[in-house]
Amino acid sequence: ADGHSKNIATVVKIAGIQWFNRMEEGVKQFAEETGMNAFQVGPAQADPQQQAALIEDMIAQGVDALAVVPMSPEALEPVLGRAMEAGITVITHEAAAQQNTTYDLEAFVNEDFGANLMEQLATCMGGEGEYAVFVGSLTSQTHNQWVDGAIAHQEANYPNMTLVGDKNETFDDAEQAYTKSQEVLRAFPNIKGMQGSASTDVAGIGRTIEERGMEDDTCVFGTSLPSIAGQYLETGAVDGIGFWDPAVAGEAMNKLAVMVMNGEEVTDGMDLGLPGYESVSLDGKVIYGQAWVNVNQDNMSEYPF
Amino acid sequence: MSTNTFMKNATAAPEFRLLVIAVFIFGLMSVLSPDRFLSSQNLTSMAFQFPEFAILALAMTIAMMTGGIDLSVVGVANLSAVVAALILTQFSDTGMPASQSAIWLAIAITAALCVGAIAGLINGSLVAFFGLPPILATLGSGLVFTGFAIAMTGGSAVMGFPETVALIGNAKLVGIPVPLILFALLAVLLHLILTRTAFGLRVTMYGANPLAALYAAIDINRMLLKVYVIAGMFSSIAGLIVMSRANSAKADYGSSYLLLAVLIAVLGGVNPYGGYGRVIGVVLAVLSMQFLSSGLNMLQVSNFARELIWGALLILVMVMNTHAVAALRGSFAKSSK
């Protein structure tokens, strides 16, 4: 490729869902601003092997850089290794432990984000009572890190709160979150708080809470998007959600890729020129921003996605 | 037999149509994106990609030949890989000299194959001795195998292997990708088993008429056990390839391969009600799928559209294989009056 227009493929976990559509907005924005051939692809099914195959195809068609949001970071090590051998710049996201990457971009430290949600949950619960946690799947690393960070934060700061039950698995399905949360309520009738991880978790939990009229008796926080959890935020069934803006993350990844290709260096405390990434910290290959957003009833209208 | 009638028979076979389809897709993709699709990069990359699910499709094939199905292939593959991975991470480390790690790798592979065999024995027993319908037996056992893999790992990935592990899935032998060699060996093996051994013939006969097989004094239970053990061991080999290519093992790898394996087997002409199936058909189906899939990726066609095209291809092939159009004309001719 010539020095100006580069082919940059952003490969996401799965195509078509809100989250990554929002990311695609950022990628497109970037393409428009810079005139680079930046585009986004993703597999039809949430399966690490499909994503690996897709990256394989991208390498074969000779892209200059890859921005990858790995479904399962470990599974992509070999294929990303091959990409780097082929001289392709690799930027990853949500994969702090990734070995074969030029830089990994994290919106934040996962444990901190989990603790941030816990802080809000604990405040809402008045620092005491039973709570339960949900993950999309036990095999999802980030979900587990958020929840682990949250539990650690609770144990360190709120001794009067108790975690009941296991990490409940919802398979990224609102219906599952709905039935699981019902069951949690039956098994632990005194429960006061729930924290979700998959974007559909709070939607399912919120539905249960609303159905039982427990909006005021319980506190529900979790990772989600306003477009998914909005209706429950309105009624108070869900008290707050946290997320980071995938559009900004997508744009940031592409920006980083170009920086690397142009031989620019990333340094601790650097400003990437994007909200939440004004002063990134560098830890080895991992670049951390402070890009989380907390949303509740009051500010949800500011985030139309 | 004259070569003429031989040609006629060969071109009438469903496998011939698949060949035409495979060649057509290859040609189409080459035309649409000549510099990229025909690049050696891409051809090698495709050769690395398909063996994982192609081997699962072979496992599916032998189960379908008996009129059964094996929905546990992905579960078995992952459980085998997890067991192998745990052995590797427990007893070897990345810094180990190759000679030593090779021994551990051999042990891990043996263990994985044993897991596959045991899983196959369980499936076979459920079908043969307890009389469960295969679709339910393997649906249930698949959940159990996946469940064990989750329970053993807590759901997270097992990683940190010695470098030798990467050879299975990523190396080349005289320029040919190792996974492709493995697949070719297994395909030939299965072909020989099905057409050149007493066992294979019995499998086909049983698939064609189980009751007659009973009256022909075929030891059905033993045969079914073998079928599912073979399917299980093929699955573990697929699992090992996935493990090597992902440099890790996890309970949910390859979850989309299950339906894909069924789809490929059926597209390859295997009769899901038993009694007919040829490995060459399955191989052609695999190639068609891979050409299509990589080609569409190059053209940046949505991956959802790819699913649509797969489904349409499956039905199209069926319509061509059965004399469906004639049947349609017949059915409307009759009901028109």
Add this chain to the structure above:
Amino acid sequence: MSSDHDTAFIDLRAITKRYAGVTALDSVDFTVQPGEAVCLAGENGSGKSTLIKIISGVEPATEGTIHIAGQERTTLNPRISAAAGVMVIFQDFSLFPNLSVAENIAFATQLSTHQRFFKARASRDIASAALDRIGVEIDLDARVESLPVAQKQLVAICRALASKAQLIIMDEPTTALTDKEVRRLQGIIRMLKDEGVAVIFVSHKLAEVLEVSEKVVVLRNGKKVAEGPASDFDTQSLTYHMTGRDVPIVPPSDVTAGAQTLMEVKGLGKVGSFADINFELKTGEVLGITGLLGSGRTSVAKALFGLVAPDSGSIRVDGQPVPIGDPQAASTARIGYVPEDRLTEGLFLSQSILRNVAVGRLDAHTSSGFLNMGDLAEEAAEWLRRLKVKAPDIEAPVQSLSGGNQQRVALARWLSRAPRVLILNGPSVGVDVGSKADIHDIIRDLASQGIGIIVISDDLPELLATCHRILVMRDGRIIDTLDGKSVTEDDLAHRLAS
């Protein structure tokens, strides 16, 4: 002739039916007058069933015209045909195993009245009336799958009777019936005739054919070769027309049984099925087992081959005990079993003739793990030749063969395994006279080679023509042992029915 056509209920002109590669019917003219009993005779594969399928609308004719009840039918399907008054008792019964006896009998009738709603009570009434008519008692609520073959056939007959048919076609309706029931059926046919209902009757039992029919039509290789009043034919001439040759009427077996005891069955019993079965089979002996429907013949035969596990008793071959309830063990002890129902039990219909024969010899032709396909094919071809199987190609699917040839393929499978004891359940069920004589020859020939043969049958001439001894069963017990040479057909019939 033209008046024939004018009054005929069924009038087929120049009907030709071609399947891929086979001309099953070749320009056949065929008429049936109201109230007439017509017998359709012919060897296996001569086209009888095909003709019936065309009349009943199951298969379209390739060429020719069809008139039913004076009306030309250019498109025919089972519905139209049934509405015109044609009911068929198919060779394979065409019943619904999952439905009750009552529904099976009444379904077609209820369907023909175009009612939308299903009335369970009406269905039972129709069924019990039909059963009463032939004087049979079968539990109306039993599922048909749980019935023995003979009762299934009775249900199929009742279904045809239940509808207000103008023509009832019976494709080999007596194969599973015992003598007594056959007589009853003949009575029914006469009764139908009196009521003005026409009957087309297909059977390989020539005596039956001549007894009930007014007109006989003989097909050979898809062509009509003879037609005339039944009184013009006798067994001999009918056989001649059917086969195109004279089939000698064979005298009873004159091969003497050897002296050695081959098989010994002691105290075999299974609760609810059979009890106290004791017999010996000598080398070269043909032993018949007969009995009325439900007498336990089939269960005993299956027990000998390990398909049914008896509760008590022992089986020895050459003095060695054979583990019971295990077909593989029985097969290893070189016991062979040719089942009653070729289509579902005996053959792999979609598979090649070669494979159907070879499946019994796979291990013998395996060396270092692989099959020797050449040897296998050679051996199979040799057996097919010896049994005079008429087949276009050894690789053709066995379903393309006619009944008699299919039966020979089933036999070839076991013969290729050089059995010591061969159990033949209904060896000539649904087999034409020509093939039947051949099969009897084969049985005698095998016996002369020292094989012990057990023939299960209710075809008395067959038993007399082949057996040295005949065991008569009733209620699961052996009630009589008769000498094949001295017993007469009347005598045997009497003992069966008494």
Add this chain to the structure above:
Amino acid sequence: MTKLFPRDFWTRNETLVAGVIVLFCIIATLSDPRFFTITTVSDLLRASIVIGILAVGAMLVLVSGGIDVSFTAIAVFAMYSSTVLSLAIWPGIPWPMIFVISVIFGAGLGAVNGFFIAFLGLPTLIVTLGTLSIFRGFLLTFIGSQRISDLPPSMRDFSRGVIARGTTEAGNFYSIPWAVLALFFVIVLTWFILKKTMLGRSIYAIGGSVESARRIGINVKWTQFFVYVYVGALAGLAGIIHGSVGRMADPFSLVGLELSVIAAVVLGGARLIGGYGTLTGTMLGVALIVIVQNSLIVVGIPTTWQSVTIGVLILLGTGVPAYRAKRAAAQAG
């Protein structure tokens, strides 16, 4: 005197499944007395609605001698596209109309299956496997892949509609939504078709033997066609209920559930060879699966072992009757 039980009462699958359910409930109650409350019952009932409707359809197909794995894709397709359509042209549309649209979409897609199966004579498993991919692929490619939670308001109203709702004196919450009536309606309608019409009996007859059915003049093609259209319509209904009650049109949901639903139906005694299957059995099968899936936390099974538990239960639930049937067949000889 009329018989209290049918003759084969004790050997039926239904009886066995009911027994397993009772046993499971006893164990669950022993391990946690709160299990046996109105709350549990109403929660389980709600969880059964969508699966129950889908299962009735799956049962019908099994009875007719086929197998359908595409009904989940039909359900999602119908639900999502009727929602999208409503939002596009009339967001204020009353919910019964959306339901009708979804049912019509479902029936239409079912007709696609029916066309290939009945008129082209293709094998059912292959066709529905193909259409599963086609419907899902088409939906996600051309109609949309975003989760929509801004549903037409009337759909939310439907989801808030309850027949009964409240808290018992003991503090146990219960809620029976309108949607239960849909399940009830589907069961009654299907019962009527299967038991009281010639069409229904024809479906059983075809499942018993297609060839025999053809020979006695049953219009096999149109009957099969009807089955797939009806099943498609049921899927459309189940889908729109799923979307409304869940208050989200999620194009990724439901697909993947098909085999579990079929497992539930087979648990209830339907046979994969066709001709056998009852509504009672189907509902019991659904109940068993739903109870087990929603009681693992109460029984105290760790999340990591839940998959194993469900697998083992499917194996036990289908294994025991299968084994008994095998034994019985061996006995009868």
